[in-house]
Amino acid sequence: TRQARGRSLVAAAILVATGIATAAAAAVALGVESRPVAALLIVLPVALGDGLAPLADAMRAQARAEGAQSRLTALLDQVPAVAGAGQRIPHAEPEVSTEHVQASWTGEHPDMPPVTLGIEPGASVALIGPNGAGKSTLLAVLARHLDPTQGRYALTGDDVTGLDLAETRAKFAIVDDEPHVFASTVRENLRLAAPDAGDKEILAALQTAGLADLIASMPQGLDTHLGAGARGLSGGERARVAIGRAALSQRPLVLLDEPVAHLDHATAVAVLRDLRAATDGRTVVMVSHRADGLDDADAVIEVSHRRPISTTVCRKGCVGDRSTETEAKER
Template identity: 50%
Template sequence: MTQLAHRPSPPAVPDHPVTRPRTRPVTLSPGLIIAGLLGGVAAASGIALTTTSGWLIVRADEQPQILLLITAIVAVRTFGLARPVFRYWERLRSHDAALTDLAERRTSTYAVLVPLTPARLGARGRSDLLTGVVDDLTDVVDASVRVTVPVLGALVAGVGAAALTALVHPGAGLVLAGMLLAVAGVAFVADRLESRTQREVLDARAEAARVAQLTAEHADELRSIGGVNTATGWLREAHHRVRVSVARQSRGRALSAAAVLVITGVATLTTAVLAAGSDASGPVRGLLVLAPVATGEALGVLTEATRSLARARACGQRLDALLDQSPAVVEPAANDATPLRPGGTPRLAIDRLSAAWLPGRTHLGPLDLVIEPGERVAITGPNGSGKSTLLAVLARHLDPTTGTYTVDGVDVTRVPLEHVRSLIALVDDEPHVLAASLRANLALAAPGATDDLLEAALRRAGLGIWFDGLPDGLDSRLGAGGLGISGGERTRLAIARAIASDRPVILLDEPVAHLDHPTAHAVIDDLVHHVGEKSVIMVTHHGIGLERMDRIVSIPGTEG
């Protein structure tokens, strides 16, 4: 992916751990409170519908004058209509609040995530990481709809049902109150059980996904060394762990759901005994017996709410662990910042520089290197020598541990990040293609470029013939739901982005690592031929394109 300077300038970040509000899976806002009240009215309407229907059936069996049943008949119809209507209004309010919250949280989360790129994002693949952040954030926000609103609704409906039942029969009202407390206790235990197994289930699923991806990506190598059965055993073991952990979690959920049914049954039997011994009329007795049944149905949502709460809590903890990190680069204070002189290709120099991704380690250096304006330099060295780390330092994604890195003689730690990053385009070994139009893929690097400039960048990157064959030109859709694109075309598209950006320095991190030799040579030839006076620094371990470089710098292995 061609990584470019962020626009607008990123906010200043401190050189100490970032302090940010903890991710809260359960929030209260006016919109959610209103939604919870509407949900409570809908649930209460359901309880009233059941109990009033019971009263009506028993009273009708006594064959009174039809006029004596009119009020109950109208009430049944009213409650029957009120339940879906209020539920619909609750859904509108709760989802509107949740989607608004999701948009705000995504904006704030990405604002915190961007300064952590890429040094603080761990060893996970970019797509896995992005999917994880999106899914975790969605689960946290979903707790508003799946936890806050149902709990408020169940509380309103349950308390209302107990209070009204107590007006008819105090003993039955106490039974319903005890039922509420018992279900609350079950929900608390269910939350503890769910939280205890949630981490285990998530870890098991992550391991199964990791093994499956590893096996699929290296299927040919596994076949060539006869390791298919071994890899299949790893996959079988990972899935067995998933089954065991999910089964353990499901048992807790089943017990919680069963406990609510048992509580409902006990409350119903107790109320039936109390009603039978009272002097209430038959229809009223029917109403009292059905009250715990209807209330139990309304309270049944609490077990599902505890499941969502435990999941949201685990997702929030993962987000906090990711986002509560210090960025790998520090923005200089405004009063200490030194702007770069505009125009031209800069001279890059590093002096006795070392860098590390993790504290207490050394992944690069110490190293001395000067890149003159317009120079083509190849960086080689054994795996682990720090080649990609060097590019991260040059691109201002990682601060030096020791030594200095200067641009036109100015120490980069005193230059605003945006100023340095605006000079540099980075093309790595896994260029990303957006599921969007070709124009949108190029505009990512050059937002204000005209169509003529974008087309010229494609041709300079060696994609002229490919572009001429597209059905809709720059409007052709790429990626999912659009045109397929080969590995060579993907790399050339990333290079076209770098050219379109008009950045004076292009960093290449194994850009042709996954291409066949003829395609790889053609890509490097086109790049070097069309970049003009730009500086090119290419990391490689294949040796492809070295003959097109002005100089080759070999980095010795680091001690770690």
């Protein structure tokens, strides 16, 4: 890798410089008469080591910066996967519905089965199934990150392709499977979801995410800096920060992609329980590989590749299954 090459080059430079200095020291021993010059040549190896050793860290930092630049360039050059018109969304709490929707990331073969799904405002749905079944692809369609290649996706009857894209996305709070924590304070990382939130609301969201005790143990509390060069977070802790954002957000539609995948069983069940309470009254669609902790969901739907889904979900457990190939369990 570039980092390994950088470390090797620095080590080689130090070795060469040390060898030169050693040779010079030998020359001193053989007859250099100037005492100041002799002293300088003797301490030169130590001085060279102190000066060149930090270059290894500099090379590693350069490799990380080049990688970040490459990712940013790819992101800026990426062609948008979706398009939207300028029509405003007339409903504060839209009803989600899809009709025979399929989608593909490559534009070739569908990455999800045909989905006909109606979700009443305020209902909660859990999608379970193996990797590659299309669960995350469906979430991407719902979040307007990917357009269907087939079928129709609507919010309260309005086709999403005719709605304002930014306004549509603003209806969703999203916790993806690789949540990002920004190089800022705990407070500002949470406020991304609700810029006007006060400390009381932020602490309540952290409690929901199971992070309240951890933040309380930090000397600077909500002012603790996270990310590069500051307090690092584990994968599970990053997931909880994202869950805290979703809990703090007042957006009516919540999409959760494996929100507790990095947590142990007991913690996952507790976080899901608190998250459900915090999002009560909002529409929630969650993807999970396991059924643990999903007892509070209004419906649990098993997703299998190429098996059509046709289900209507109401709040508080009303599930209408219109397909014999769909496994929907009322909770």
